[in-house]
Amino acid sequence: MSAAAFAKGLLDLEGELTPILVSLVSKDSSMLDGLQDGTIDINEAKAQLHDIITSSEVAHYNEPMEFPWMVDGARVPKNAAQLLTDLAELTKEITAQVKMLSDDEDEKAAIGSDSPNPPYDIAKALGKAEIDTDRLLAGLPCGSESFLLMFARWKKLERDLYNERKKRFDTTQIPDIYDSCKYDLLHNSHLNLTGLSDLFEVSQLLADSVIPNEYGINPKQKLKIGSKIARRLLGKILIDLHNTRREVAAAAAESDIYNDIMTVSSAKRKERSYYEEVKHECVERSISNKKGIDLDDSHEETKYCLDPK
Template identity: 35%
Template sequence: MCPPALGEYAGTQGLGLLRLHSTYRHDLKIYASDEGRVQMTAAAFAKGLLALEGELTPILVQMVKSANTNGLLDNDCDSYKHQNMVKNRLHEAMQQDRILTQEDMEKLNPTSSRSISTALEFIQNPVRMCEHVISLIKKLNERIKIRKEDQKTKELPLYHGESWELMQRRWAKLEKDFRTKNTKFDISKIPDIYDCIKYDLQHNNHTLQFEHAEELYKCAKYLADVVIPQEYGMTPQEKMAISQGICTPLLKKIRADLQRNIGEEESEENAGESINRLNPVYSHGVSSPSRHVRTRLYFTSESHIHSLLTVLRFGGLIDNPKDEQWNRAMDYIGAVSELNYLSQIVVMLYEDPTKDPSSDSRFHVELHFSPGVNCCVHKNLPPGPGFRPKSRNEPVKYVIMFGFYCLLGLEML
């Protein structure tokens, strides 16, 4: 997270992030949405990052700010209107009881994302795939009933103390809600089905012993790979309209922090942020008193991660369509099928103090992305490009870092 010391201090022990933080050279702010598990994840992350001791609650109170207090997670109501329109179109498209043609696939995947193309090729016929999923859910409910009533298995523990009764209710509701009264399928339930089978396959399969668990997981996953990302827009224009409504306050905050660190005046997005910084007069025993790292961590929702990726992907950041590194990165994002627990986008701003302050080469920005924790079943993830334009051995000064960490799905802590 923090580059090692350079120059005459290279190789010196104790000059990492913890040393920077303890000597007031690390300006750290942590924001989280109001959801309880998101805030606890932020506190746990802070505890590990700074090697803190004790319970999470005091860390949460002292170090984690509610992002809703300053509007960072406010969503524009217009984005909901766009999303509802997109969901209705997606719902109709997924009610086709026939093999999807190439034209159908292009309409469902206008951005040509690799992950969606792979999912559509597996699904073939959306209605038949949904029928297969609900038949597997019925078999699963029968299996749960058998295990629940069997004297040898009814007392077996489930993950986090869940009872067989609660598991049965969970899956019975999904079976009931997935197929509507007019025999159509409610595709808005697909993410819930996927989350539940992923959870049970990872935590309860040794107790449940459902022979079709992986098959249900695979079918639900490919359906979710089509439905979930497309709920945030199908065409680039729809994706941008929805994303701007969701994450504009956060984008303004990022821009304000970047501008502040290249010497511009404080903006209203940064108003009220207190900063404690080492005074060089009192820097006795500090090897690099002028070194300063500014870190902002945002623990937020899946919608914000999708929106930020959309802005990066379709927002016109790169004018040159032939940029090899950028194209590889965008191809990788298109190949990522889902955002898991602790998905993250990291924005790093570096300064080269040897360059002229007015030169374009004085600063450079790096973007890093990870889709988060891997599921125990889905291991064939696309490899990242792993290419860096700058060497860490060059005389750069680490100025600022933003991290956006996403908590979604079922509890995994």
């Protein structure tokens, strides 16, 4: 916004700052193509991480060693498979509790349908803190979220985490469950959901191992994926640095040439001034000598001579 305000004042533009700000932002979509280049490697890393978490071979990765971060799936707990099962069970419990709250909300809405309340306005909530306070005191979720939306959020996490038909876990959902659980602990603690703290502890243990390994389960794989994703961006940065360096060098060379010209011009001016001073001094000396000669001639005695006649 500061850049937009500066541009508006400098260019004497009229109108709101938002369009000016948008015009100042240029997006190069090719910078985002690097993620597609590493998709295969990312999916491979996630599949390997899934096998490490769900298999019983995780234990030997946590044995004491000199460089524990160099092994595949570093920081994965020994009981990761059991924690994953606990995570699914606790998520089901939270979802069931939120569903009960959602059903109660529907019943209250049906009973009080004769005097419907105005819809919750999030814009007013941002400007008036007492609206959120009233919702909290009434036992409603924080913000503009209803119990129905809250139930849909948790139901989706429960369904995506464990596919009952395929009997398979999706470990990529662990960070999402961790974020959702942390949000409810911070903003919806007044709902007193049983088991939410336990779910947070379990999801945090798993998230601390999943998040660092999503883009490579070992340093070599991380470097390979990172180089593919950031290659174009780093190349663009290097090109910009090279162009900037060349422009600075050209400006410095131009400045040196200008300084040399100014130095030569100054020397010539000094030389010309010296010659003019010498010339002026010579002229003054010549005039002074001439005046001296004329003065001497005027003081000579008049000599008379006899006429020979």
